[in-house]
Amino acid sequence: MKDRNETIIEAIIKMADALCPDSLALIGVYGSVATGDEHEKSDLDLLILIHDEKGQVLADGFIIDDVDIGYDLYCTSWDMLEKDAQCDHAHLSKLLDSKIVYCKDKSALERLDEIRRKAAELLASDRRYEKADNAYSDAKKLLAEVYLAQSLSKARSYAGAAIELIENAVMLHNGQYFRKGTKRALDELKQLGLPFDLETSILAVIQAETVEQIRARLTEVFVLTEGYLQVPKKKELPSAENLRGTYEEIYSNWKNKMAEAAGRDDVYSSFMNLLSLQWMFYEIAECIAVDGFEIMDKFNPKNLEENVDVFHQALNKYLAEYEKVGIRPKHFESITEFAEDYNKEISEEI
Known part of the structure; x- marks a missing residue:
């Protein structure tokens, strides 16, 4: 096997010298051959790093009949390595672990080391949580497709893609990447010491026999991982500065609209107005440590006057948050009184 691999590498170098002498930057070996996990039918995973498109002549795919092994010689550009270093996925072994077996110019090694450094720094930083969240968000989209x-074929295909993204998210969340390929992915996930049995849950999806089973078991994987992958955000304490104006905004946007919808028996408007308020509460609570406001569970499509009451109760509860930080909404008896108060600053400036 070693002789066969060396023959392939030597053939690549020989072709580069003949057809594109300035294109081949270096060759690295990764995958099972590099990790010692190879078997008699293992192919050869190579990082064939090229400077320009001329180097694509080195790419090839072939099968060796006497050993019945297929090979895919794939060329990688510097731009592709830079993209990998952004850690949008956790399959970074080619970038980070390739053992360099040929290098024409020392500067290529220096450039590779710099790209590796950037990837390692990202994995060690809080930016990895953003990358994990992005992968997890993409997985949720595939859950909808399931x-x-x-x-059954479509459901399995989308579920499999979702599982791969969840695996990526979990690895990135921990600042890790897959080093040993697909066949060792579950082993590497287990080594993270997760507080739940992700391996069993993933295998349950894979072994599901119906579309309904796939949906149910994949949902269980999401339930397991959702809370784990969420990184608590540091919230500001409520203050006059960060809450001022929000009560008035709520009052202005939806108070009269809720009553109007009830008066017209307009269930759609009643729902959408209350929904808009709910999302405003979510947005405020995401950044500011205010009490939780869950109101959509109280929506009643059969009695819209009850929804008006739900709105008023939420508004009064939010007013309490205002008062805690020492501010009260501005009230005026008339528009004239407002205009006089609003223009006070002009008078004071003059």
Whole structure:
């Protein structure tokens, strides 16, 4: 096996010298051959790093009949390595672990080391949580596709893609990456010491026999990982500065609209107005440590006057948050009184 691999590497170098002498930067070995996990049918994973498109002549795919092994010689550009270093996925072994077996110019090694440094720094920083969140968000989109799928093949395919993204998210969340390929992915996840059995849950999805089972078991994987992958955000304490104006905004946007919707028996408007208020509460609570406001569970499509009451109760509860920080909404008897108060500053300036 070693002789066979050396023959392939030597053939690549020989072709580069003949057809594109300035294109080949270096060759690295990664995957099972580099980790010692290879078997008699292992192929050869190579980082064939090229400077320019001329180097694509080195790419090839072939099968060696006497050993029945297929090979894919794939060329990688510097731009592709830079993109990998952004850690949008956790399959970074080619970038970070390749053992360099050929290098034409020392400057290529220096450039590779710099890209590796950037990737390692990102994995060690809080930016990894953003990358994990992005992967997890993409997985959620695939969960929707699983629920929309009408065939077992489609459901399995989307579920498998979702699982891969969840695996990536979990690794990135921990500042880690997959070093040993797909066949060792579950082993590497287990080594993280997660507070739940992700391996069993993933295998349950893979072993599901119906679309309904796939949906249910994949949902269980999301339930397991959702809380784990959330990074608590540091919130500001409530203050006059960060709350001022929000009560008035709520009052202005939806108070009269809620009553109007009830008066017209407009269930859609009643729902959407209350929903808008709910999302404003979520946005405020995401950044500011205010009491939680959950109101959509109280929405009643059969009695819209009850929804008006729900709105008023939420508004009064939020007023208490205002008063805690020493501010009260501005009230005026008339528009004239408002205008006089509003223009006070002009008078004071003059």
